[in-house]
Amino acid sequence: MLELYHNGMSSCAQKVRLALAEKGLDWEGHHLDLRAGETRTPQYLRLNPRGVVPTLVHDGRVVRESNVILEYLDDVFPDPPLRPGGAWARAQVRLWNKRLDEGHHDIATATVSSAIAFRHQFLALGEEACEAAIASVSDPEKREQRRDLIRNGTASPRFRTAVRMWVVLLRDMEAALGETAWLAGDSYSIADAAYTPYLTRLDHLRMLGLIDGKPRLADWYERIRARPSYETAMTRWFDPKYLALMAEKGDEEWPLAAEIAAEAA
Ligand SMILES: N[C@@H](CCC(=O)N[C@@H](CS)C(=O)NCC(=O)O)C(=O)O
Structure with missing residues (x-):
């Protein structure tokens, strides 16, 4: 089971x-x-x-x-396989997914999500409960990150760093999709599954403008969303309260994100 x-x-x-x-x-x-x-x-x-x-x-x-x-x-459960055959191709899958663990999740994505939207969930708790939520993070660096992003939002220098990381990642994804139909080869793999939530998060935060001028990535995102798994594993689980918050705050913060991205491009 x-x-x-x-x-x-x-x-x-x-x-x-x-x-x-x-x-x-x-x-x-x-x-x-x-x-x-x-x-x-x-x-x-x-x-x-x-x-x-x-x-x-x-x-x-x-x-x-x-x-x-x-x-x-x-x-x-190897059937259907979600990794390409061959050691080199499998290494590409690992490299993509390792990148998420090396900062794209904890730094780039957590930062834009919190700085733009999720901080408001904590602020709405009131001062005491908000401080308790910050104090409950056991890792000291992550605790400081949460504190900074709740208190300072997109004015934190962390936001600038995070948007720059996104710019570099999206550029690399566009380049990879110029070589192969999917991120790590010509068939859908766990690398595509792993990156689907991240493009979706950009979309929810109204930051999808970051892929303007990246036709292969835009096409990949469309193909990803057309797969039945997107409905089963993603859409069905979306929380309308989170979506509304991300859309509202994302629209407000987009001009700043766009400005930072333009400088970084
Ligand atoms: N490296 C871990 C990261 C997991 C992680 O950061 N999960 C977040 C949600 S995406 C979480 O559970 N956060 C706990 C919290 O926000 O209290 C993994 O890939 O499984």
């Missing part, structure tokens, strides 16, 4: 749901409310000591880290 601890709007959980959908696998879900601190309970921390989603439990054995889970699912 496959069990997934996840959250509807979590990028890392979305990519795992995409792989499960692409493979047509049945799974039992445990949906955790991140804002209510449900990833920080003693029971969940025993499964995932970092207190993050997703966590996969397969026949009682725990697998953590979304990119590791993607490879695990493809190893255990």
